[in-house]
Amino acid sequence: MSRVCEPLERREFVTPELVRDHPPRRRDKNKRLVYEIIRPAGAGHKGLLSYSRWPTLELPVHVDIGAALERVIERPGFYDYEPLPDLNAVEWHVNFADAHLFVAYSSSLLAQDELQALEHPVLGSVREALSALGERALTVESGKPTPILLAGVERRGYFATEPNADEGRPNGLYGNQFARASADAIRQATHRLEPPTVSNIIAMEAPPGGAGAYGSTIIRYILATAYTGFEAAVQESQRLKSDGSPVVVHTGFWGCGAYGGNRTLMAALQIIAAGLAGLDCLAFHTGEHSGGAFLHQAQALCREELGATQAIRTADIVTRLAALSALKPEYRWGEGNGT
Numbered sequence: 001m002s003r004v005c006e007p008l009e010r011r012e013f014v015t016p017e018l019v020r021d022h023p024p025r026r027r028d029k030n031k032r033l034v035y036e037i038i039r040p041a042g043a044g045h046k047g048l049l050s051y052s053r054w055p056t057l058e059l060p061v062h063v064d065i066g067a068a069l070e071r072v073i074e075r076p077g078f079y080d081y082e083p084l085p086d087l088n089a090v091e092w093h094v095n096f097a098d099a100h101l102f103v104a105y106s107s108s109l110l111a112q113d114e115l116q117a118l119e120h121p122v123l124g125s126v127r128e129a130l131s132a133l134g135e136r137a138l139t140v141e142s143g144k145p146t147p148i149l150l151a152g153v154e155r156r157g158y159f160a161t162e163p164n165a166d167e168g169r170p171n172g173l174y175g176n177q178f179a180r181a182s183a184d185a186i187r188q189a190t191h192r193l194e195p196p197t198v199s200n201i202i203a204m205e206a207p208p209g210g211a212g213a214y215g216s217t218i219i220r221y222i223l224a225t226a227y228t229g230f231e232a233a234v235q236e237s238q239r240l241k242s243d244g245s246p247v248v249v250h251t252g253f254w255g256c257g258a259y260g261g262n263r264t265l266m267a268a269l270q271i272i273a274a275g276l277a278g279l280d281c282l283a284f285h286t287g288e289h290s291g292g293a294f295l296h297q298a299q300a301l302c303r304e305e306l307g308a309t310q311a312i313r314t315a316d317i318v319t320r321l322a323a324l325s326a327l328k329p330e331y332r333w334g335e336g337n338g339t
Contacts, residue, residue, distance in 0.1 A: 004235060007052040008146060013129065015122060015154060016045040022132060024124025028108040030178060030186050035121055038157030038192045047198065050151040050240070051126060053137070054232040056144045056224055059314045060276050066308035068275025068282075074295055075285045079116075079250060081155060081199055084283060089246040090200065090237035091283075092149075094229070096254050097203040101137035101148055102127040110178035111258060111339045113203075115161065120153045120199060139205045145225035147204040149236050154196040160189040175339030200236075204229040206255020206266065210333045214265060216322040222266070223318065226254075226273035234277055246280035252287055253294070260336040263291075265325065267298035272306075272317060301331075 026032035073084070083091055096112040098104065105117035105124045117123040130137040139148055160167075161174040168185035171177050181189075204225050207218055230249055237247045251270055255261035267284065274282040286292045302308065305324060306317055325331040 005055070005057060007054045007149075007232070009051070009053040009135070011051045013049040013051065013126070015047045015049050015152070018049060018125045018129055019045050019122060022125045022128035024121050024128065025106045027106045028179070030108070030181060030183070031106065031118060033183060033186050034118055034157065034159060034190050037187065037190045038119075039121055040192075043156075045122070045154060047152050047154065049122065049126065049153060050236070051130075051148070052232070052236065053139075053146050053148045054228055055146060057228045057231055059220075059224055059227055061314060062311040063272055063275045063314055063317070064311045065272065065275060065302050065306050066310075068271050069299060069302055069308055071274065071279060071281050072271055072295075072299065073281055073283045074292060075250070075283050076292065078252070078285055078287055081197060084248055084281065087246050087248065087281070089248045089280065090233075090241055091248040091250065092200045092202050092233045092237075094249065094251040094254055095201050095203040096257070097139045097148070097205045099138055099140040099205050101130070101139060101203055108179035109175075109339075110161070110173065111175060112252075115159065115174070116201070118159055119157050120155050120201070122154050123150070123201075126150065139203055145204060145221070145228055147202060147225065147229035147232060149200070149202055149229075149232050151200045151236060151240055153199045153201055155193060155199050156196045157193055158191040160191070175337070200233070202229045202233055202249065204254075206259050206261055208255075208259045209336060210260070213332050214262070214322060214325040216318050219265075219269070219321050219325075220318050222255075222269050223273055223276075223314075226270050227276045230273050230277035230279055234279065248281040248283055249274065249279055250283045250285060252285040253291065256334070258336045258339045260334045262325075262331060262334055263294035264297040264301060265321065265331050267295050268301045268321070271298060271302055276314070297330075
């Protein structure tokens with residue numbers, strides 16, 4: 001049976017008109033400086049930006065864990081937005097969203113969500129346009145995930161957050177360090193892309209914090225969120241490029257920073273969601289050096305605890321993971337990192 005479904009909302013924006021009519025706001029001085037560098041006066045825009053918001057999709061009954069594991073590619077470091085070689089795929093990047101889409105894009109905050117909006121300044125225009133239209137643009141509504149997809153988004157710059165004492169950022173510029181940075185450090189970290197590249201983005205919110213073991217209800221919620229976002233990307237890819245191109249989703253430790261999610265479990269649930277959605281590839285960005293170990297633990301969890309030799313019932317996966325979290329501390333909630 002076809003899984004095709006319609007989004008709750010869909011809008012198409014002409015990018016030059018969007019930026020002209022709804023320019024992004026920059027309340028923070030450092031973000032204003034970045035914007036002035038990557039989008040100087042007179043810079044032009046082109047293309048169409050597609051916005052869609054999706055209802056929570058019903059989880060498929062079974063998933064092939066083995067097939068899902070075969071399609072995971074480890075990518076050391078953070079997002080670089082480079083396409084995977086030799087695939088000619090439609091590629092998407094997960095935005096670790098708040099329930100209110102890009103709510104802090106103009107503030108002094110710089111976690112993953114805000115960094116993505118900084119490098120893709122038209123995302124601020126999307127928020128301003130939706131606000132002017134009276135739309136709340138929620139990635140969670142009435143307690144249910146409603147991921148938002150944005151296709152055709154200009155990326156106009158690269159902002160370096162890693163520590164570099166020679167360039168005035170000995171502690172890096174991620175999180176709270178951004179607000180403390182000097183103008184000179186901001187300038188040295190900012191690199192304009194000319195011409196801009198184009199990204200596709202999946203904005204979805206992870207559960208914002210918990211303690212102790214993950215129960216079956218929250219595990220099912222996380223799985224439904226990731227599956228809905230990934231499945232929507234498959235369907236949007238087919239709509240935008242109907243030639244059967246592979247679909248790739250780039251992600252990382254979604255919900256494991258300020259929200260304190262468990263890295264191993266959250267990675268495993270995204271692998272399972274990718275299998276449920278039939279992604280051709282899940283490109284998992286492991287961030288800092290220790291990140292690879294958590295991804296490997298997630299892969300081992302899927303292979304050894306869930307079984308990779310045959311299809312397994314999705315409901316059984318939820319039950320098994322909840323039991324493991326109750327039994328083993330390494331699968332329980334962590335603490336937020338303050339970003």
